[in-house]
Amino acid sequence: MLPTHGRYDYHPWPMRAAYTWPGGARLAVYLGVNLEHFAFGEGLGAELAPAGPQPDVLNFAWRDYGNRVGAWRLMALLDELGLPATILLNSAMYDHAPSLVAAHRARGDEIAGHGRTNSERQSVLPEAEERALIAESTAAILHHEGRAPRGWLSPWIAESRVTPDLLAEAGYAYTLNWCADDAPIWMRTRGGRLLAIPYPQEVNDIPAIVARKDGAAQFADMIVDDFEERLLQVRDGRPQVMGVALHPYLVGQPYRLRQLRRALSRIAARRGAVWITTAGGVLDHVLSLPDGTIPGDDK
Template sequence: MKKFEHGNDRYDYSAIVTRPVYDWPQGRRLAVYFALNIEGFEFGRNPGNDFTSMPSAPYHRGYAYRDYGNRVGVWRILREFESFGFPLAVLANGSVYDVCPEVLEACRQRGDEMVGHGRTNSERQADMSPDAERTMLVEVKSLFERHEGKAPAGWLGPFISQSPNTPELLKELGWKYMLDWWFDDQPMWFRTRQGPILAVPYPSMELNDLPAYVNRGASDEEFTRMAIDAFDEQLQESAQYPMVYCLSLHTFLTGQPHRIRQLRRILSHIASQRHRVWLTTPGAIAEHVAGLPPGIVPIR
């Protein structure tokens, strides 16, 4: 078959209904994880839009809005996850270690997985030269090693942004999986010139509170309904094949007092089915898939 000039050669087409079937630990078929974005922004650099319009320089409104998440919102979210006994994947900017280390200390004490999420959420990898991107990745890896005692296994770029070189750099520098590519409900091997890296499902556009609330204008109740409906549907479908369910949260959005009650409804619903699912982290998911027999997860 002729390959289109601008075709994607990072992975092959594979229909989920025809793949080999495998189980998650304890014979479960639905892996469930929660991604909490804990981000730092540089004052004077545009942190992104909000519910009204794109802020103007010096962008104080957007900066203050997001800073609220690290000062107040995150503590509400951590309280709820502690109450339900659910693990978290903490997608942390390296700058958080400098501006609010207490937040990551609380996550560390809980035993949450720390996932690399850039140096700061005021820069995008797509805008970086190869040398600048490599330097940034090395800096972030070193920060995690110093504070956590080990390098992060996973990566999500700020703004879910990648350059053409990102997958190769991640593989070369020792990352085991990335969350930037959401093209499936199962983890898939992703080609790089340095060898394969695992793409673990992450809801970059759907069950992610930021695009839902800010870009699509979903109400709090609509997001809760989407989160619960998706969980119920995937739990039903998982009788046929393994799947990954993920909910992505931001401290300054879900950490608002009116949304904490919505989060509690979601967590309560999932907790009622915890005996049927694997409550886990993306790192554990990647480790399980890497240990499966060759050929179970497609790769060529």
């Protein structure tokens, strides 16, 4: 027998229950906008070019462009198209760019936990230190937003063997870390159940642009193709969740934003046929469904 995580069972796609999202839609779409801050001269960070000796000014400044410029341009595009977002927030952003977080708060965007900074991974920490990291990030969001976040995405999607347990114990209701499905599933933790909402590792600008070196038009085409194929697939009656993962230092670059506008306009034009929401909106609807609808629901 191979080692297993024990968090969820195998649930074949053709045997899933049929249900709908609000308005009778079968496809839910949300945008996950990552607002991240990085330590200068140390720690982790995506790279535009191979890193040089620290301080690596080229890559640090490239990432900081997202908070200073790119995120504001992306927000303007979301306003133009009338699209909500789930903001995946490093709590360090409250000190680094408080006006940016405030602007998303004013839009009514959902604020979800995304650690303290993407300069670190929680997966390498002892349990007590990981618990403290989650608590510190959560407390900062509660203090500034007036309510605790309900969802979590780990920096670098890094988990220890107890991360789901710590999230449930800290009061989190959903995680975006597990990209194992096209619809929400319930996970087991020692603190109760935790909803895994699909978060994309394919339709995600980091692996697409940074890792695979896809061009701006190629990434936009990926979004459109994913969207249109899912619209065909949900005709089988089984609903899906489509996420689009965005980082302002990437898609906030003018030539990439132009292509992103093309892709998101295609989605916005179909808002009558799909449910455009937030990850928290998906959670709320799942909680309203009859018992036994979602895989792993053994309450």
